[in-house]
Amino acid sequence: xxxxxxxxxxxxxxxxxxxxxxxxxxxxxxxxxxxxxxxxxxxxxxxxxxxxxxxxxxxxxxxxxxxxxxxxxxxxxxxxxxxxxxxxxxxxxxxxxxxxxxxxxxxxxxxxxxxxxxxxxxxxxxxxxxxxxxxxxxxxxxxxxxxxxxxxxxxxxxxxxxxxxxxxxxxxxxxxxxxxxxxx
Numbered sequence: 001x002x003x004x005x006x007x008x009x010x011x012x013x014x015x016x017x018x019x020x021x022x023x024x025x026x027x028x029x030x031x032x033x034x035x036x037x038x039x040x041x042x043x044x045x046x047x048x049x050x051x052x053x054x055x056x057x058x059x060x061x062x063x064x065x066x067x068x069x070x071x072x073x074x075x076x077x078x079x080x081x082x083x084x085x086x087x088x089x090x091x092x093x094x095x096x097x098x099x100x101x102x103x104x105x106x107x108x109x110x111x112x113x114x115x116x117x118x119x120x121x122x123x124x125x126x127x128x129x130x131x132x133x134x135x136x137x138x139x140x141x142x143x144x145x146x147x148x149x150x151x152x153x154x155x156x157x158x159x160x161x162x163x164x165x166x167x168x169x170x171x172x173x174x175x176x177x178x179x180x181x182x183x184x
Contacts (some may be wrong), residue, residue, distance in 0.1 A: 034058040035065070038137045040130040041082035042123075042184065046053055050122055051182040052130055053082055066095040066102060066135060081184060082098050085130035087113035093150070095135075100142040101173055102135045108149050108156045112165060121167035121182070128168060129177045136176040143173040 037059055040052040055077050059068055070092045076084035091107035117123050132144045145152075146164070153162045164170045 019146070033061050036074065037069050038134065039069070039077075040085075040133045040181065041073075041077040041079075042085050042126045042130070043082050043182070050135060052085075052180050053182060053184050055079055055082060064095070064137070066091045066097070066104075066141075067135065068094065069134060070104065070131065073130060083181045084117065085127045087116040088111065089113055089116075097122060097140065100140065101145055102143070103145045103147065103151055104131065104135070105147045110148060111159050111161065112157050119165035119167075124165035124167045127165065128170070128174060129180050132174040133176055133181065137157045143175050145173045146170045 007124070035058070036056055038054045038056050040054055042050060044050045044052040053179040057072055057078065059072055060180050062068075074084075074086050074088060074090050074092070076088065087109055090110045092109060094103075095105075096103045109135050115126070129144070131146065135144050148161045148169075149156060151161050152170075153160070155161065162169055
């Protein structure tokens with residue numbers, strides 16, 4: 001009878017140990033379900049030079065990583081020393097990767113919202129390269145093509161899509177621009 005009782009205790013200990021190990025595994029899995037990403041936001045120096053500065057952020061890992069990274073970019077910087085480059089009401093419709101090029105499709109607010117970020121040649125350059133430099137942080141992305149509402153050209157609300165904010169335009173695929181990046 002005594003041996004039988006020891007076997008039951010052993011079985012219950014195995015169940016308790018299994019539950020404990022499963023809990024530890026789940027906790028480790030949850031903690032490791034984040035990914036550190038690099039985003040680029042606007043900054044200016046004391047001599048009024050404007051440039052991009054990187055900000056790292058942890059985001060949940062999972063599907064649509066590139067889309068979620070751009071959504072973080074749209075949320076704006078966490079640092080009070082940096083400035084957003086894209087209007088906060090912009091939506092990322094999709095991000096597709098083809099032969100090293102990320103094709104990013106944004107909602108029309110990226111060109112129709114003038115209130116949050118005034119459209120100028122400087123802010124346009126910062127906006128475009130904050131997108132491009134953020135995405136080219138991923139080694140599988142070499143270039144970025146921007147579309148709006150699924151279109152490369154034409155008009156939305158009387159604005160030419162390919163003109164973007166009216167200065168640089170989005171007529172081409174963009175490569176990373178290291179010259180516009182500075183350290184704080």
